[in-house]
Amino acid sequence: MGNFFSSMFDRLWGVNREMRILILGLDGAGKTTILYRLQIGEVVTTKPTIGFNVETLVYKNLKLNVWDLGGQTSIRPYWRCYYSNTAAVIFVVDSTDRDRMPTAAHELHLMLREDELQDAALLVFANKQDQPAALSASEVSRELNLVELKDRSWSIVASSATNGDGISEGLDWLIDVVREEQM
Amino acid sequence: MEKMLKKFIQNATRVAPKISKKGELFELRNGLVSQYPQTRKDAIKKTIQQMTLGKDVSSLFPDILKNIATSDVEQKKLVYLYVMNYAETHPELCILAVNTFVSDAQDTNPLIRCMAIRTMSMIRVDKILEYVEIPLRKTLQDDNPYVRKTAVICVAKLFALNKELCQELGVLEDLISALEDSNPMVVANAIAALSDIYEADESVVPLPKLIQSHVSQFLLALNECTEWARIIILGALAEYTAKDSLEAQEIIDRVTPHLQHVNAAVVLASIKVVIKNLPQVQANTESPIFSKLSSALVSLMSTPPEMQYVALRNIRIVLEKYPHILSRELRIFYVKFNDPLYVKLEKIDTLVRLVDPSNLKQCTLLLAELKEYAMEFEPEFVSRAILALSQLGVKYSEPKFITKVLEIIIELCNTRDSFQDDCLVAMCNLLRHAGPDQEGMVTQVCSLAEAWSSVENLLQTDYAKCNYIWLLGQFPQKFNNVERKLQASIDSFTQEESLTQMSLLISVVKLHSILPGSMLQNLLELATTSTDEVDVRDMAIMYWRCLSVESSHDGLINELCNSSLPEIATTLDTFSPELLETLLRELSLLSSVYFKPVSTMTKPKSSSGNHLKGKQLDELQFMAQDEILKNMNEDNLLDFDNDWPAASNSNYKSEAQGSTVDYLNDIFGLSSPAPPVENSMADLSLNKKDEKQKSSNTQDLLDLF
Numbered sequence: 031m032g033n034f035f036s037s038m039f040d041r042l043w044g045v046n047r048e049m050r051i052l053i054l055g056l057d058g059a060g061k062t063t064i065l066y067r068l069q070i071g072e073v074v075t076t077k078p079t080i081g082f083n084v085e086t087l088v089y090k091n092l093k094l095n096v097w098d099l100g101g102q103t104s105i106r107p108y109w110r111c112y113y114s115n116t117a118a119v120i121f122v123v124d125s126t127d128r129d130r131m132p133t134a135a136h137e138l139h140l141m142l143r144e145d146e147l148q149d150a151a152l153l154v155f156a157n158k159q160d161q162p163a164a165l166s167a168s169e170v171s172r173e174l175n176l177v178e179l180k181d182r183s184w185s186i187v188a189s190s191a192t193n194g195d196g197i198s199e200g201l202d203w204l205i206d207v208v209r210e211e212q213m
Numbered sequence: 214m215e216k217m218l219k220k221f222i223q224n225a226t227r228v229a230p231k232i233s234k235k236g237e238l239f240e241l242r243n244g245l246v247s248q249y250p251q252t253r254k255d256a257i258k259k260t261i262q263q264m265t266l267g268k269d270v271s272s273l274f275p276d277i278l279k280n281i282a283t284s285d286v287e288q289k290k291l292v293y294l295y296v297m298n299y300a301e302t303h304p305e306l307c308i309l310a311v312n313t314f315v316s317d318a319q320d321t322n323p324l325i326r327c328m329a330i331r332t333m334s335m336i337r338v339d340k341i342l343e344y345v346e347i348p349l350r351k352t353l354q355d356d357n358p359y360v361r362k363t364a365v366i367c368v369a370k371l372f373a374l375n376k377e378l379c380q381e382l383g384v385l386e387d388l389i390s391a392l393e394d395s396n397p398m399v400v401a402n403a404i405a406a407l408s409d410i411y412e413a414d415e416s417v418v419p420l421p422k423l424i425q426s427h428v429s430q431f432l433l434a435l436n437e438c439t440e441w442a443r444i445i446i447l448g449a450l451a452e453y454t455a456k457d458s459l460e461a462q463e464i465i466d467r468v469t470p471h472l473q474h475v476n477a478a479v480v481l482a483s484i485k486v487v488i489k490n491l492p493q494v495q496a497n498t499e500s501p502i503f504s505k506l507s508s509a510l511v512s513l514m515s516t517p518p519e520m521q522y523v524a525l526r527n528i529r530i531v532l533e534k535y536p537h538i539l540s541r542e543l544r545i546f547y548v549k550f551n552d553p554l555y556v557k558l559e560k561i562d563t564l565v566r567l568v569d570p571s572n573l574k575q576c577t578l579l580l581a582e583l584k585e586y587a588m589e590f591e592p593e594f595v596s597r598a599i600l601a602l603s604q605l606g607v608k609y610s611e612p613k614f615i616t617k618v619l620e621i622i623i624e625l626c627n628t629r630d631s632f633q634d635d636c637l638v639a640m641c642n643l644l645r646h647a648g649p650d651q652e653g654m655v656t657q658v659c660s661l662a663e664a665w666s667s668v669e670n671l672l673q674t675d676y677a678k679c680n681y682i683w684l685l686g687q688f689p690q691k692f693n694n695v696e697r698k699l700q701a702s703i704d705s706f707t708q709e710e711s712l713t714q715m716s717l718l719i720s721v722v723k724l725h726s727i728l729p730g731s732m733l734q735n736l737l738e739l740a741t742t743s744t745d746e747v748d749v750r751d752m753a754i755m756y757w758r759c760l761s762v763e764s765s766h767d768g769l770i771n772e773l774c775n776s777s778l779p780e781i782a783t784t785l786d787t788f789s790p791e792l793l794e795t796l797l798r799e800l801s802l803l804s805s806v807y808f809k810p811v812s813t814m815t816k817p818k819s820s821s822g823n824h825l826k827g828k829q830l831d832e833l834q835f836m837a838q839d840e841i842l843k844n845m846n847e848d849n850l851l852d853f854d855n856d857w858p859a860a861s862n863s864n865y866k867s868e869a870q871g872s873t874v875d876y877l878n879d880i881f882g883l884s885s886p887a888p889p890v891e892n893s894m895a896d897l898s899l900n901k902k903d904e905k906q907k908s909s910n911t912q913d914l915l916d917l918f
Contacts (some may be wrong), residue, residue, distance in 0.1 A: 114246050211843050
């Protein structure tokens, strides 16, 4: 009974409500590193994610339920299981990996075509900017063909998960958009 | 009135149960992906509830799986439960849980580490197994014994799922080193896992050697672990053969305290270990260990009936090895009025077995007790009691006592209606034991049988009819009109079963000099032409042959008719020595209840399936050839002219047949039957052989069948 009332109150005031955010991208793009950079503010050593990681974090008074899904070819088909009720998608791209840019673009557009994601905001991290051969944000944007996106609030931010550059800027933008849309 | 009307209307109109428009699953799914943690947890609980009710909620798998990564132990446990149950319905999605499994296996909470590795090895999905290595290794070396003991079992599970992978990872070595663990639970689980693996594939782990080298660890762990672990360790100890009598004595000393354990399985396992080591310490019957064993066995009789039954079956095995062990405890095994039938039957069996045949007082007590049983109502119980009476008489084996038993049985036969079958069999057993010179008994029995008006309706079982006809053949002078009685049986010859048919053959041949010749002729014709029983037909052919050469071999037919039967020494069935040893080793296992060694109960392993299949074809061909050969041989049998080739042929064939039978057993996974043959019956048929088999080549021929 207590649970019942507490969940009633939660609903009434919107407390405890969690925003669901997905972090997607090809394998080795740095999704898990970004997740834990957001969660504990540190760089953790990661292994390829088989499955998913999920962390709950509070950012600017908003409870975020951040899902980091594995990027292996074998796991990508199961991304769709996680699309429902998603407020925003963070797509992480390895800026140094020029060869697989088309693959990334293909996966991105495939994903955005899903019905369940029509209202989701999109934030692209052009990651690994600390590396010398990294493409700039605008170059990545062109590679991914982001300009084609209509009816969607999207943004691209150059970032580096290892030294933290650009991460909070990107998230700030995302939160503003989400808050506007959801509230 | 109004109430009734309402009720009537309610019953008359069916109301469909209310279901929301989109259905329950839809609502559960919505709950599972809710934005509120509490709602998600409630939905998980509801889903598990549906699952335990038996509803198929497997379609929620992906949504449940999303909730697996949580810090809430309760929720995690529920999700794990669900995953265990439904993983096989969504093998491809299980991979999504791998990351959580791996990170949970490194959780700070040992319960979660344990849960993760347990679930992971439980899911029968190949893809998951690829990732099991790191967590399994970590948990095998865990600081917490609870986690280690779980991980040890997981190795066995992994082995069952994927043998090659298990060997490749080298976790078997870790498993072996777990035998030296400081925690007794880990040791017990390690030995359990190793025995499972050894059972599946003997080449992978040197289990006997490991048991040899770790006996001291086992003995140390024995006192400190739970009862179930104790059973496992005791099972391992039973596999161990002590080096000398000192060590055997030590093992017995260490195990003896567990004979008083409250768990019956522990007691039985301890008994097994003690019995295994007893021969080496050469204890005499007076030694205290026997009284301890005896009190342990007695303690098993104060358990619920199902366990009593198991205990009784085990006691039966122990009694065969050590018949005197329980002879002072007769009273414990008396049947109680509220015992279930299966326990009652076993108890009667045990009573007759454990009674000391040199103790008149005890035998008389038991006789009175069995007499009481024979006055009961349950038919099976009474039949068993009557049989037990004859068994007791034969066991005590003193004419006066037998007469007493016989009187009781005759009285029973007269006072009770439907037990003539059993009574007759029991009386014949007694006569067979006492020998034909006990004139008084013979007269008593025969006059009883003589008084029966319509034997055909009175006696139902094959065995009883067989005995009745034996009686006619053995003591014809005690009956009026034997001819008419035998003729009645011959008339119904084709409806009888093989035992009666054979008995009839023997009796008629025996009495052929006082019976009309047409009767014999008629019977022999019937037996050779209108029966499917090979034994009966063969016997008739044999007799016919002997009788037709009568003129030249007068002695043969005389010997045939006048040979006396050997006395039967006991009517209690016994195991063969090898079977007994095997069963003693397998005490407290299922095999001790069925009296069949484990090796005959398990199916041929799947790995050898192909091998066997390949053989099967050859075997079938061989059998076909054999069949043809047999048919040819039978033709040969009918004319005795060239009996030498026939004899040699049959020799070869009986060998070949033996192997065929073995193979058939292998192929069909049948247990090689080791039925406790009724001794008297075995004697009867042996006798028949003796009577008719006088020349060596006919013996060979008989072997065929």
